[in-house]
Amino acid sequence: MKVFLGIDTSCYTTSAALADEDKNIVCNLKIPLEVAQGKKGLQQSQAVFLHIRNLRTMFERNILASYGDIAAVCVSAAPRPQEGSYMPVFTVSAMAGALASSVTGAGLFYATHQHGHIAAALIGNRKPEQFLAVHVSGGTTEILKVAAQKTGFDIEVAGATKDIAAGQVIDRLGQMLAMPFPAGRYVEECAQGSTGELGFKVSTNGTEMNFSGVEAQMGRALKTHSAETVCASVLTAVAKTLERSVKEAVKQSGLCDVLFFGGVMSNRKIRAYLAERIPEAQFAKIEYSADNAAGLAVLASDFERGSEV
Incomplete structure (x- = not known):
């Protein structure tokens, strides 16, 4: 074989x-x-x-x-x-x-x-002929316009973070809470104990994203709120930021098929949030996401x- x-x-x-x-x-x-x-x-x-x-x-x-x-x-x-x-x-x-x-x-x-x-x-x-691919990890947060070729893909950047990556926010939160690195799995587990969220403000400009504001808010929130509440609030803020930018990319490109992957997209809370709000979203299987x-x-x-x- x-x-x-x-x-x-x-x-x-x-x-x-x-x-x-x-x-x-x-x-x-x-x-x-x-x-x-x-x-x-x-x-x-x-x-x-x-x-x-x-x-x-x-x-x-x-x-x-x-x-x-x-x-x-x-x-x-x-x-x-x-x-x-x-x-x-x-x-x-x-x-x-x-x-x-x-x-x-x-x-x-x-x-x-x-x-x-x-x-x-x-x-x-599904493998559409053209689609948006959203790469969200500790080092990368990009929205890509992808055309499937006979072998491989033609890739064009359609949007990205202008400061830090989404995964960096989560890892820095984990560091503040003395969690192992990378912290995604531990932040997700901690967030499951939350009974409410803080409604952190998010920042986007078209298909461009900013996450440093979320980092600043979480640092302040940890002084007065539980780790569980802050973890849940950060994950929702990351998901909301992605939602806004991806919807703008869909509008600008005319492409409705969206594929999410990367280490951050292993997070079930973020996946569920985006699945509810982006109808044509597909997600890498958990074992193939990171x-x-x-x-x-x-x-x-x-x-x-x-x-x-």
Whole structure:
């Protein structure tokens, strides 16, 4: 049986995945990068070291050849499909992919982290010819206008945060509450105990978003309100900000199909809020929402039959 290998080394997770000839994910491996308690994240040099260590562990514990003959490899070689887009962490996936290709004789294809996210988010969802893709994570908050190609996607930025990413607000709240990093899961759990919300003001300008105001409000609110109430209020403010900007992007582009993905979109409270208010919304499955290599494995299958992104 032919299988297709995807490898991704993002700022948060080391991941490798295999897809079969029908694009079913038959192996989905992920190891989070370790961040010390109280730290906001990792320096790129630290992350590169951890990815190398994680890949060794991953390949020692899992015999990928047992799933079939690797026919093609696709890796994330850059964060986004934009000129000058670069982060050192992605040199690790590029190196690992080149090694896998050399050893197996499989074709090697380079994509971006964002291409992989979109492909993963489409697993189990409809794939319109054109749609809006909303990438919401700790490092990125963008609304993308996407045209599906025979292989890969044509991507154009239609809106974005003008200050900090949505995930940064959540992580900074977690840091204030002495939660582990990244804090998304812990903030979501804390919010479940809330009995009310504070109605934080949100800031948008067309398809542009600002989250620093929410950060300021949550800092003040923690002095007088419970952690549960503040966590719930922050998540609602993030969802409301996304709702306003995405609806404006729908209006401007004429595209009604919207696909949400990224680590922040693993949050069930935010997903439920947006699902009620954006009729044509689709969401990446939880297991494919945060950083993963599953979409790159699917793209490897496409690229083997066509051309590169």
